[in-house]
Amino acid sequence: MRCCGRTEWPRRNPARGRKVRGARLFDTLTLSPLPPADEALRGPVRALIAERIADLPTDRRARSWLGFDAGFSRSLGQAGYLGLTLPKRYGGAERGPFARFVVVEELLSAGAPVAAHWIADRQSAPLILNYGTEAQRQFYLPRICRGDAFFCIGMSEPGSGSDLASVRTAAERTDRGWRLNGQKIWTTNAMHSDYMIALVRTSGGPADRHAGLSQLIVDLRAPGVTVRPIVDLTGDAHFAEVFFDNVELAPDALIGSEGEGWKQVTAELAFERSGPERIYSSVVLIDAWVRHLAAGGRSDPTSTRLAGALTARLATLRAMSIAVTARLAAGESPVIEASLVKDLGTSFEQEAPGLIGDDLAAHPDEPLDPDLYRTLLYVSQIAPSFSLRGGTREILRGIIARGLGLR
Amino acid sequence: MDAHELLDPFERLLGDISPPARVREIEAGASPKALWEPLAESGFLDALTPESAGGAGLSLAQAAPLLQALGRHAVPVPAAETMVARALLGEAGVEAPEGPIVLATCTGPAAAPTPLALTASHALVQRGERLVLASLADETIQATGARDGLAGVVALAADAAGPTLPAPEAGLRAVAAVVRAAAIAGAADRLLEMSVSYANARTQFGKPIGRQQAIQQQLAVMAEQVVAARIAAQIGCAGGLGTSVGAAAVAKHSASLAAVQIARIAHAVHGAIGVSEEYDLQLYTRRLYDWRLADGSEAYWAEVLGARRLAAADRGSVDFLREHTAP
Numbered sequence: 001m002r003c004c005g006r007t008e009w010p011r012r013n014p015a016r017g018r019k020v021r022g023a024r025l026f027d028t029l030t031l032s033p034l035p036p037a038d039e040a041l042r043g044p045v046r047a048l049i050a051e052r053i054a055d056l057p058t059d060r061r062a063r064s065w066l067g068f069d070a071g072f073s074r075s076l077g078q079a080g081y082l083g084l085t086l087p088k089r090y091g092g093a094e095r096g097p098f099a100r101f102v103v104v105e106e107l108l109s110a111g112a113p114v115a116a117h118w119i120a121d122r123q124s125a126p127l128i129l130n131y132g133t134e135a136q137r138q139f140y141l142p143r144i145c146r147g148d149a150f151f152c153i154g155m156s157e158p159g160s161g162s163d164l165a166s167v168r169t170a171a172e173r174t175d176r177g178w179r180l181n182g183q184k185i186w187t188t189n190a191m192h193s194d195y196m197i198a199l200v201r202t203s204g205g206p207a208d209r210h211a212g213l214s215q216l217i218v219d220l221r222a223p224g225v226t227v228r229p230i231v232d233l234t235g236d237a238h239f240a241e242v243f244f245d246n247v248e249l250a251p252d253a254l255i256g257s258e259g260e261g262w263k264q265v266t267a268e269l270a271f272e273r274s275g276p277e278r279i280y281s282s283v284v285l286i287d288a289w290v291r292h293l294a295a296g297g298r299s300d301p302t303s304t305r306l307a308g309a310l311t312a313r314l315a316t317l318r319a320m321s322i323a324v325t326a327r328l329a330a331g332e333s334p335v336i337e338a339s340l341v342k343d344l345g346t347s348f349e350q351e352a353p354g355l356i357g358d359d360l361a362a363h364p365d366e367p368l369d370p371d372l373y374r375t376l377l378y379v380s381q382i383a384p385s386f387s388l389r390g391g392t393r394e395i396l397r398g399i400i401a402r403g404l405g406l407r
Numbered sequence: 408m409d410a411h412e413l414l415d416p417f418e419r420l421l422g423d424i425s426p427p428a429r430v431r432e433i434e435a436g437a438s439p440k441a442l443w444e445p446l447a448e449s450g451f452l453d454a455l456t457p458e459s460a461g462g463a464g465l466s467l468a469q470a471a472p473l474l475q476a477l478g479r480h481a482v483p484v485p486a487a488e489t490m491v492a493r494a495l496l497g498e499a500g501v502e503a504p505e506g507p508i509v510l511a512t513c514t515g516p517a518a519a520p521t522p523l524a525l526t527a528s529h530a531l532v533q534r535g536e537r538l539v540l541a542s543l544a545d546e547t548i549q550a551t552g553a554r555d556g557l558a559g560v561v562a563l564a565a566d567a568a569g570p571t572l573p574a575p576e577a578g579l580r581a582v583a584a585v586v587r588a589a590a591i592a593g594a595a596d597r598l599l600e601m602s603v604s605y606a607n608a609r610t611q612f613g614k615p616i617g618r619q620q621a622i623q624q625q626l627a628v629m630a631e632q633v634v635a636a637r638i639a640a641q642i643g644c645a646g647g648l649g650t651s652v653g654a655a656a657v658a659k660h661s662a663s664l665a666a667v668q669i670a671r672i673a674h675a676v677h678g679a680i681g682v683s684e685e686y687d688l689q690l691y692t693r694r695l696y697d698w699r700l701a702d703g704s705e706a707y708w709a710e711v712l713g714a715r716r717l718a719a720a721d722r723g724s725v726d727f728l729r730e731h732t733a734p
Binding site: 290293303305309318340344397400407 | 656657721
């Protein structure tokens with residue numbers, strides 16, 4: 001999990017500075033079909049998932065993008081499903097955001113364990129492609145596409161959550177490159193990752209806010225790096241704290257421009273906040289509950305309405321998520337639109353376990369599969385994190401409010 | 408023909424013929440003629456009518472912006488309903504009457520009120536697998552006595568007389584529900600625009616209330632619901648007049664759910680002036696309540712969709728959505 005705040009305008013905001021006749025705000029978000037060529041990926045990726053994780057129990061599938069399986073990620077890489085949007089010369093598939101949507105939707109709705117490659121594929125690779133030198137691209141991207149290089153993102157610190165610009169972890173220039181000192185926390189998958197892209201201060205102090213921040217690629221096997229997993233309330237350890245004690249880094253650890261870290265991080269947001277992972281975190285539970293209702297022959301109006309209501313809300317969210325994907329495909333950076341879908345989507349994801357739990361417990365004499373019970377409890381417990389990771393609900397709503405022209 | 412090219416002139420027309428003052432007059436009992444006649448002359452009422460029947464032949468998806476515009480202007484005549492009715496009549500080769508037509512989707516003689524029925528001359532009703540075009544007389548419409556007075560119970564006999572035509576596959580109620588969803592999306596846009604503008608203008612504690620985080624967070628939620636309602640309406644419209652039950656259910660469920668939240672936040676942001684008669688906000692929030700109640704609320708469509716979902720329990724959610732709620 002990482003929690004980070006953005007208090008500045010994204011550079012490109014389609015809703016801003018444009019007095020639309022009748023002010024239909026966010027009217028670029030519109031129903032968009034998935035192109036048939038991208039839909040065609042669905043069958044093959046589904047077959048691969050079925051072959052590789054057929055026996056994974058429901059409560060493991062419910063881990064969604066927190067479920068770690070390096071072997072599974074490598075098999076996706078071998079099959080060409082990682083780096084889908086990257087150029088072929090770096091090992092990518094040179095396809096668009098719609099292809100990625102279809103593949104990710106299949107992976108998440110099946111509850112496939114995608115954590116190993118998740119951050120690298122979603123954020124690190126596009127960042128390196130956009131801001132990296134040719135040498136950095138050649139070095140990292142082919143390995144990301146093969147599922148051989150896993151990344152995490154170093155944002156939050158003990159004193160910097162939503163107020164991300166207050167980070168204190170600092171890198172100073174040396175004769176041989178950079179020397180890094182400080183601490184990151186709540187870093188998803190740090191203990192399984194090869195590299196961290198860390199937001200650090202390279203000049204000035206906390207009072208300089210967004211100025212003087214840079215992004216560094218840190219080899220987590222370098223001397224001076226200590227990674228300590230943090231156990232979460234479900235008993236898993238999906239995040240970690242990471243300590244940097246005089247870590248010596250080569251000059252090319254810098255990604256992008258020195259002092260431009262904040263701007264680069266902001267550009268990552270549309271990738272981080274727009275995807276189907278913001279609507280499908282509870283879908284394994286929902287589908288298991290629907291099977292439970294059908295198996296028990298239950299068709300009372302209350303449960304039927306709940307099944308229909310969850311389905312209808314998901315249908316609208318899915319169309320909204322595809323609409324944001326269409327903006328990405330058009331070359332835009334729909335940061336505000338992505339925030340809007342993420343907030344609505346995570347609200348749905350969070351409400352689902354509460355509603356389903358109420359339905360199941362309203363029938364105390366009904367047999368309940370222990371696997372479904374474990375799934376319900378896991379999702380109920382982890383659900384609060386859905387609106388924390390990738391920017392809290394309150395931060396996102398602030399971004400939307402500015403997009404509306406408030407403040 | 409591209410509906411977006413039509414939208415600007417249509418918006419201008421509605422601005423001219425359906426300003427808030429005229430909406431209030433018609434709600435108070437004035438004749439809707441001054442609004443209906445220019446609307447009928449404009450040709451827009453035949454936007455969906457097949458070209459073979461003299462219309463523009465737009466699909467429901469193409470015409471969705473026009474349907475939303477009618478909601479944005481709280482037009483107090485059943486124009487969107489008439490567009491749909493004329494399209495269905497045209498396809499069946501039945502001549503359309505000149506006056507406003509409502510879609511009365513209750514299958515029996517006495518049931519839930521139909522919005523704007525008091526301004527209609529005809530009703531399209533479903534009887535079994537057929538639709539009947541019935542002319543409305545005083546004895547077949549019962550006013551509700553509710554505040555705006557324009558909704559009415561269409562009390563047509565089970566064997567109502569009139570020309571008949573085949574019903575849409577998903578049923579008239581599904582098509583009407585999609586039209587309501589589009590209207591909700593249109594009024595929702597207007598309410599968001601009014602609320603943001605008010606929050607930036609109204610000053611308390613020495614600054615615009617729109618600078619208060621408590622207000623900002625509410626308006627952000629409102630914006631989410633406005634976009635959700637719009638996309639939901641588009642899901643419904645995408646299938647045209649042959650829309651599936653699943654797509655109609657998604658459209659009306661999401662739009663109805665949004666309507667309640669949008670009205671709540673619009674009023675919360677406006678404070679007392681928003682519940683006054685003279686301020687225009689209520690013209691749109693009252694419509695949201697009407698449309699949410701018409702042709703099945705969110706619970707109605709949730710039950711319809713839920714039954715289908717449970718019957719396909721072996722399918723995952725994604726497959727169900729692709730198979731049952733796509734156009």
